Amino acid sequence: MAESDWLLIETLTATAEPTVVADGARIKDWAAQLRVRKEFGATVPLRIVEVVRRARETGCAETRAEGGITVTAVPVRCAFDEVHGVQVWVGPEGDVPPPRPRVAAWDWDADSELAHHGPGLEELVFARAPEDVRVIRTPPEAFGRMVRFDGRIEYFAMVATLDGRYQGDVDMIGDDDRVRTFQMVTRGDPLDRRVRALMHLLADDPLIAPGMDMQMMRAVSRRSTRLEHADDGVGFVWLASGLIYEWTRTPSPPLDRWATELPKLHPDDAPAYLAVCDELSGGAGQGRQVSLRVRFDDTEWIAVSAELRPVLPLRSGHALLRIRREEPN
Numbered sequence: 001m002a003e004s005d006w007l008l009i010e011t012l013t014a015t016a017e018p019t020v021v022a023d024g025a026r027i028k029d030w031a032a033q034l035r036v037r038k039e040f041g042a043t044v045p046l047r048i049v050e051v052v053r054r055a056r057e058t059g060c061a062e063t064r065a066e067g068g069i070t071v072t073a074v075p076v077r078c079a080f081d082e083v084h085g086v087q088v089w090v091g092p093e094g095d096v097p098p099p100r101p102r103v104a105a106w107d108w109d110a111d112s113e114l115a116h117h118g119p120g121l122e123e124l125v126f127a128r129a130p131e132d133v134r135v136i137r138t139p140p141e142a143f144g145r146m147v148r149f150d151g152r153i154e155y156f157a158m159v160a161t162l163d164g165r166y167q168g169d170v171d172m173i174g175d176d177d178r179v180r181t182f183q184m185v186t187r188g189d190p191l192d193r194r195v196r197a198l199m200h201l202l203a204d205d206p207l208i209a210p211g212m213d214m215q216m217m218r219a220v221s222r223r224s225t226r227l228e229h230a231d232d233g234v235g236f237v238w239l240a241s242g243l244i245y246e247w248t249r250t251p252s253p254p255l256d257r258w259a260t261e262l263p264k265l266h267p268d269d270a271p272a273y274l275a276v277c278d279e280l281s282g283g284a285g286q287g288r289q290v291s292l293r294v295r296f297d298d299t300e301w302i303a304v305s306a307e308l309r310p311v312l313p314l315r316s317g318h319a320l321l322r323i324r325r326e327e328p329n
Contacts, residue, residue: 006100007036007048007088011056012165012187012196018052018086021167021185022200024101030165037090040069047071048088056083068093076198078105079116079135085185085198102201108139110162110193113243113262115142125182125199127174138262139245140235146246147171147179155186156317159195160240162188169202180204233258233323237308239281242274244321251323255304257296266293266301273306280310280319291326303328 005024020031033052034045047064051073054062059081062073070093076085084105089097104121108114115137122128126145149155151168158166167185174180183200233251235244250259257263265273269292276288287309293301303326311318 003098004037004040004089004091005098007090008101008103008185008198008200009033009048009052009086009088010084010185010187010198011052011086012084012185012198013189016165016187018056021085021198022101022183025202027167027183030167040090041067043067044069044071044090048073048090052086052088055086059083065093070095072097074100076103076105076118078107078118078196080107082196084118084196104199106197106199108159108195108197110159110195113241114138121199124201125172125174125180127176127178127180129175132175138260139243140247140259143236143246144248144259145172145174147173153317156238156240158186158188159238160317162190162193162195164188178204231324233321235321235323236311237277237319237321239277239317239319242277252325254296254299254302255294255323255325258294261296263294263296263302266295269293276308277319280308281317284310 007020008022009018010021011018018033020028020033020036022028023036033049037044037048047066048071051062051064051071055073055075059075059077061075064071070091072089074087075083076087078084085103087100087103091097102124104124105118106121107116109116117135117137122133123130148171151166155166155168158164165187167183169181170184171179171181180201181203183202184197185200186195186197188195231252232249233247233255234249235247237244247259250256272290273292276290280288287307289305289307292304292306294304295301304323305326307322308319310316311320
């Protein structure tokens with residue numbers, strides 16, 4: 001009988017049927033559970049469905065041995081103690097499963113604009129030391145570690161509606177300067193206003209080079225800032241929401257906290273800022289400048305000048321941001 005790899009089955013939303021997204025290192029395109037492991041017997045796919053259901057309900061590993069075949073399921077839990085995925089192995093009773101692929105989960109809350117990292121995610125994705133691990137992160141803390149994300153536009157299109165699904169490969173650089181390739185599997189949930197995701201390690205190779213698209217975008221962003229504004233913060237904005245999701249150069253103090261904290265935007269300034277974002281997302285080719293006031297938890301309002309320029313091609317949905325503190329007169 002053929003040897004079996006671990007399956008990765010996503011369980012990212014309660015309203016959608018779980019699907020198979022990986023068979024060992026082989027990516028699966030949201031395949032039905034009933035289509036896998038038929039070589040072990042006609043009833044095995046039904047047993048997979050059952051152990052996945054049980055693992056999802058209990059949050060614990062489940063095993064069923066029947067007819068000489070063992071089906072084992074191990075849940076992948078998120079920061080909210082939900083089960084975002086289940087790893088399943090099928091094999092002859094008494095056989096030892098191969099090592100389980102490394103998988104972890106995260107969530108992004110659309111209202112707070114903060115990511116919540118599940119158990120083991122930061123150690124897996126960022127090779128982070130235990131003392132440096134945090135559960136809650138800002139978007140720039142994650143996107144700033146991406147060195148290749150070919151599906152950026154498709155991913156953000158899904159996030160814009162908080163509905164649908166997206167999966168693709170991303171390369172992330174860790175605290176150890178190694179680049180790792182992950183399968184990122186995501187679904188939007190418009191009711192909970194959340195994006196749920198799995199990160200499945202595909203390759204850990206110190207010889208992987210950062211993708212040219214990200215290198216070029218970051219190089220252009222840095223070149224866009226003139227020498228007389230060398231202390232400006234430079235980053236990228238998702239125009240659909242105005243979210244600053246990456247800093248390629250952190251603003252100078254006191255705005256440097258923006259790299260790891262999300263400040264509040266003054267309610268009187270929000271309409272003008274969002275109007276600029278809407279204008280650029282509609283295809284305006286020229287940059288726009290707007291004055292804003294932001295405040296961190298323990299500060300007064302800080303006046304800043306923000307310049308946004310659309311990322312080519314126009315209507316890409318993203319803009320380059322240059323920001324600096326406005327000095328009082």
